[in-house]
Amino acid sequence: MITGYNTDVRHGNRIFHVQTEDKGLANPRIETLIYVGGEILDSYRSSYEDLLASPPLSEGVVQSRMDEQHRAVIRDIKNGKYDLTPPDLLEQQAFNDRPLDQAILEFLQQEGDVDTLELVLDQALKPVFGSPFRLRVKARLCHSQGPVAGAEVSVKLVSSLKKATSLVSGRTDAEGLFAGEVQLPPSQPGQCAIVVSCTSEQGFDEVKAAVVA
Template sequence: MITDYNTDVRHGNRIFHVQTEDKGLSNPRIETLIYVGGEILDSYRSSYEDLLATPPVVESTIQERMDEQHRAIIRDIKNGKYDLTPPDLLEQRAFNDRPLDQAILEFLQQEGDVDTLELVLDQPLRPAFGSLFRVRLRARLCQSQSPVEGAEVAVKLVSSLKKATGLLSGRTGSDGVFTGEVQLPPSQPGQCAVVVSCTSDQGFDELKAVVVSV
């Protein structure tokens, strides 16, 4: 039996939990998840399909690759790959990585100088596998509380092990309200969450909720 790797790594003022496991010969992947505070910060997957081409597959060879991958992720952490961005660099990155108008809008929002979009839920999001997921939200301006009409809403299912899947999309009405419902799949590999995003000329906001099993 191949043993999983689990290591707590203290770097700076944070503790990273690194978990590496073999997904088995039916899915020949080695997966490493990085957790901080119980949430997945990043993931890395590598394949060992090449070993299946020359059977029998020796468990010790897979274990060696797991060990190598696990140690490489720990080195990345200790070398500062996941360090928090200092405030001065954070402001600079805002203007380097996004369109200028969006960067300015977000910067002013943080300074409290503009009335930007925010999402408000009547009830908390409670997505569950195999159940009907309903969402009702209001898009409004955070200072004046005025409804935002025609804001673009997208609802996606995201997973730590596969690409995101679109569930719902549409626009808010004249009252700033968007409603919709969709049947969630019975199951999904990895840690999953529903992400609800809203975009308009007044800004961007996003809500997330972890999908639970019933």
Template sequence: MITGYNTDIRHGNRVYHVQTEDKGLTNPKIETLIYVGGEILDSYRSSYEDLTAAPPISDGAIQGRMDEQHRAVIRDIKNGKYDQTPPDMLEQQAFNDRPLDQAILEFLQLEGDVDTLELVLDQPMKPTFGEPFRVQVRARLCQSQSPVADAEVSVKLVSSLKKANNLLTGRTASDGRFTGEIQLPPSQPGQCAVVVSCSCDQGFDEVKAVVVAV
């Protein structure tokens, strides 16, 4: 399986998170998910079964198709494809709806002038329908790498067809770590993902992983 792409795109007053990943040779597809405010806004899938007809498959060939699909989705966003998306899906990302101090922190982070919050995974998240899922994340400051204690953590199950479900909340320990366990439902319609978000005075960050079937 090839390492995927994750890109945040600001267009107008919205921030879109674009995630592209290879599903692996046993399921030769490239999937791109578009998130806004923790909700899956749209998804794209393409097959590379044609490459499996002449093994061995070059990682570079798969990576090239991932890159092309990822860039195509980003172009769609910048060209305004999702400008008319219903506002209730965007309430968490609209610039004017966020506290001013949060907006300033995000701007300064881009400029490299402030030590802001980041959420770190010690290992990739692999949530599976119908199975328990252990959440293990660390909150730290992006420049100094100092742990962030007592930051608020929220775990949600988001879907392309249903409202997000809150699964778990809590706060980081003195070493910045948060650990918890949730039970994922046997199934749910649409494309689903687990979203772990974290917030504190130093900013906001989140990580996501698509939920797979057994």
């Protein structure tokens, strides 16, 4: 089985998590799952059974197909395949059912005219069921790189089959830093991921990583 790909793709005001993996020789399939908010939005599956007809199987060829499929899904997302709202209605709906100042901020964020919050990890998330891990993140402004103090940080375990579970939460210090220890349960049904989100007056950002058994 070949190591897969995990990519977070920001498009509009949503973050898509794209996960591509090889299912192995017993089930020669390449599977790509698209998550939004911890739930599976769509999936793609392709077979490489044709490669088994001419052994030995080249891992490089399988890896190339995985890469191509992963990139194709990311292109679909960036091209608007999963957009919820037609472009000509975005501005109109930006001012529906939300406070005016929030609507204005989100609209400016989409236009790239404000220095918005971004969440940065000191190391990649590699959560494993039944194992604790230390989390250290920094909230900063994406253009000026200045720290964002007092931002609310939340870490949740999300699943495709059950309600999300809060694991740890808190606020960033004067340097924009937040650290904590996360304890994962021994197991959880469905496709699971850790979602680290950060909220402040400067905006919202989140990062996500699939949990492995």
